[in-house]
Amino acid sequence: MNKPAPTLDPEFVLRGSKDAISCLHFPSLKDSSLLVSGCASGEVRIWNLKSRRTVDVLDGHGGKGILTALTRTDGQVLSHGRDGKLNQWTLHEGRREITSTINIPCQSFCKCDLLEKDGMLASQGLEKSEVRVYGISAKKVTQKLIPASQHPDPLGMPMCLKFLSSQLLGVGYEDGSLVIWDLKAAKIASALKIYKEPVMCFDFSQDLQTGICGSVEDVLTSWVLKEVDFMVEKKTDIKLTNPGVSEVSIREDGKIVATAGWDSRLRIFGLKKLKPLAVLKYHTASAHCVQFSHPLPEFNNRWLLAAGSKDKHISVWSIYNG
């Protein structure tokens, strides 16, 4: 067994964002080493990880903060801002233009999620507790998921959402519940109240059917989705030193999971038992987002970990790579 390196420092740090980093995204394009970031002043930056320079800056939200920045397989970039617009950008040899815009209301800070293969985009809706699913090509709302009569207690605003499969959408609500929506039946498949405080973020590994939840509280929880009836079952939880988790990310291989903490630290856990593995200290202000990359060919097929913080820096780490 390789002894992990005694010191933990970032591989490198990307500086240059004009404001606090709000979201990060590794484009799933083959052979690219790009990173997309959104910031609180409405700019979307595209970084080249090899040269560690900004490749492009997309500014289309009138100075309102970016909630989500995503890329599609055809190279288009989606950016969702607090101005209530989802812009679709086409980048071509130095040109950057907004090819289309969908109006997506934003009441809360809930990020969108895109399921590329089905062309579905999920986001928060206009009504309280509402979640909408859009057909990305038709640019229309295909489904409105309103829990009103299906859940006994008011759930509050949606705080985070993610497609678990083509059929299932997981949504974390303000009251601390995690709800699994069955999109085919447009019904709640199951619900589990995990916290007293809002669910801030979760990530899900399809291979292991296991998810991790973070909250305002100082507890990180893992859960399992049962394939038969889509019931969510709590597996383990672990207490963190400081409360508040902004984002969690599970690495593709399902071995480790990273959290971005309000205490500016990133934490690494084993996925299966939530065994604490490492604490990454670099940022000086609360960490807002954390993402694992795919194996990057230009980095010897290693997985990189990128984290953005309120201190405007993006730190890039390489940890537990063989």
Place this chain on the structure above:
Amino acid sequence: MDKQDEKLQIRSLIQTAVVSWKNTLSISQDASQITEILQLAGLLLPSEEQTSLSENDEKILSNIFPVCKEEGNLRLLQEEFVRSYYLKFAEFLIAQLSLDWFGKFGRGKAHEKCFNDLFLMAPPKDAVMVLSSAIFKSSPSFKRNKCLSLLEEFLKGGRLTELLWTQCLDHVTEKSGSELKSKNARVQAMWDQLINLLATLPDRMANTLKTENWDIFLPKEYFVIVAQSILKTLHNVHQAIKESKDCSLVFISQLIGKICVCGHSGILLDYLMPHILKTTSGDFIWSRIWVRLFVGAPERSLEIILECILRRVPWYGYMSKLLGDAVLNSQKANYLLTSKLLLLRHTENELVLQNIIGYLAAAPSRSSLLPLVLSNLLEAWSDSSALKHTSYEQHLYISKAILICCAHLSEKHLQEHRDALMHKLMKGMQAHLETPVPRLRTLGMVVAESLTKKLTPEGPALTFDYQKDDLSEHLETLLTVPEDPGLEELISNIKEAHISSSNAEENILSDQNDEKLNPEESQEGAEELDSDDDLEPYDMSGDTKVTKVKEPVYIRDCMEGLIAKDNPDLVEASLKVAEKLIRKKPDNLPEIAVEFTKVLLHLEDNYHTDGFAELRQSSLRALTVHCPVPVTSYLTEQFYDRNYNIRQRIDMLQVLSVAAQELAKPEPSRGKLSPISVSDQLLPVNQLPGIENWRDIVQKRIDSKTRRFASATKKGPEPAANRFAAVAGHFFFPLMKTYDSPMNTMNLLGGDFFLLGRLVYTLGMVLHSAQNTMICRQMAKSLLEFIWVIRYHTEPYVRQAIMFAIAMVILSVPTHTLTTDLQTDVIECQMWLEDIVEKDSEPECKKQAAQTILLLQDAIQKEFKGGEG
């Protein structure tokens, strides 16, 4: 021939026959002759079934007793034999019993049966008396074994039932007026003897047989047999009553009473209770029988019987069936149920309370007693002197009783007595809130809350701020009347358990084992797959709590941080680092120590910091340890100053005692007396380093060829200077300075007795820390003088503190001082302690006093032994 003559004739006939039998039996060597006689005697025993004798037997009998040819004479003959001769004859037989004699004829089964029948078919009361008295008198021998096996067969064969049943009938048949009195006295004497024997048989058996006791005579088995017999007899009684015949239950009632008094009530009633519940469930006659049995028992055994029943009846609804209206009819039962068992006794078993109070409330005729009982209970509960002088368990018991009473009290009674009850409750509440014992206080709050809720449901609710725990929640549940747990299940459970207990248990056990084994295996497998062990964690020590402010690094900053206004984070951070900074011993510590102490002492927990009290105390302790003289003189002075609350004064005492303890411990790292290094030692000229000494060379050679088997000797503890010795006085004497001058804010000899107790505890601890110092003796003397003044304090807390202080004196002062300088004080203390052990009301105090005396005697004894040796 007239009747009287006939009787006389029969009597003389039997007499001659018995005498001749005895002669023959003792002399004869002929087995057949002996058997014949035994058979004959057997025929004279009245048989239960009225079968007439076989012709052969009749012939034999009429050969000897020609009279019995006439009808009815046989019966007379048998009665006469049993009444006047059987006892003697049986005793004679047992006296004859020996291996030789028995061997002559007893080889055959039939022969042996002849002999056994003489006991097993005989009137049971005579047989059991003869056999048992023979056993009690005997020494280990064939005779004893034979008697034991006869008695065993007697018990197993159900003869006991016969015995009880005859007693039930016996009393009734005696009727004629003039004879009645003498007969009654005779019967009673016989009964007493019999009951005594039956109730104490296991004990006496154990005394006689010692380690060779038989299983059947162990109380566990014997009393079950007795209980079974009683039950069978009662079934007979029940049958007889149904047929409107007369029966007497006095004997059985007395027997049960006696057994209970002897302390075997548990086994007896454990067996009987399910049957009692079952039989009374639908049948009024049975209910009458049990009532007569329990209530008719002798008065001195009534209490124990009642208590046993109360402990075992699972639901109060059954109580009326077992006791009837005893509480109204019997003075004794009334006293027991409404006063003694509620107010004077106490037990953890709540069923007792539920049963008593439920029983009182169940019938309208009795329910008028309930307000009275509740009033008495409240009276006892609210008495502040009782609160001080009764044990906590007793008080808890009374509190429970009050709550249960409330649950059962009807609306009508409630209306009537509301004001009186309320008045008493208020009085009691005050007494409870004033007590220094926290758990009593909480108890008072819980009871008062629940009671006011019940008494004035529409009035403003009384709520106290106490920590809910299991007890308080449990107490609240007492306010609801328990429901019928369902008799059917209970009885069937018990019955089945009786039948197949062993089998079922085994099955269950094996099942559990199976279940246990399987999941473990499967889980283990899963766990191995499901682990993160292949990933080795990094060092995570840097992952600490984030604070928003910078921690102070200098001690002055820390002090300023503590008094910073409107900056909770800074205050918290400062408090957390304070101890660490003080322990670093910065140069300017002495100059700011007193000021720092002042700041900490006045610091209030405005922001609900976690572990505030501990943090503050450890900082204060650190200050006291590092600057003992200024800080202690400040603290001891402030202790007698005005303008402090009790909490702060307690803090001061606490700090002084923990600091004293820390100072008394050898310092771990510093203060080590460094061993003298080799280079400093003076060496003779010829042993200068560099020049090899011949001794060393030889020693080395020897060492290289020597094998040592001893383990390396352990190093003794490292010597360290006692840091406390120099400053002990500063901790101690100022604290005793002005304890007797009352102030507005503190009166140690008055209401602030709690503080006084803490003061004495603290002095004791400081003294203990000062052991092995020169000043210790002086301190001990002052302490003994100090506590002498307050030793008859009314609060147990203070008395306990004083005893603690005495114990500390004993432990700290060299023992020879106890017997010389302090002798008079010590003797006085001992007398005082003995006084406490005898007279104190608080069991805790008594216990502690006894322990302290032991400690003292031990110390003195050691001293004398040491002196002699």
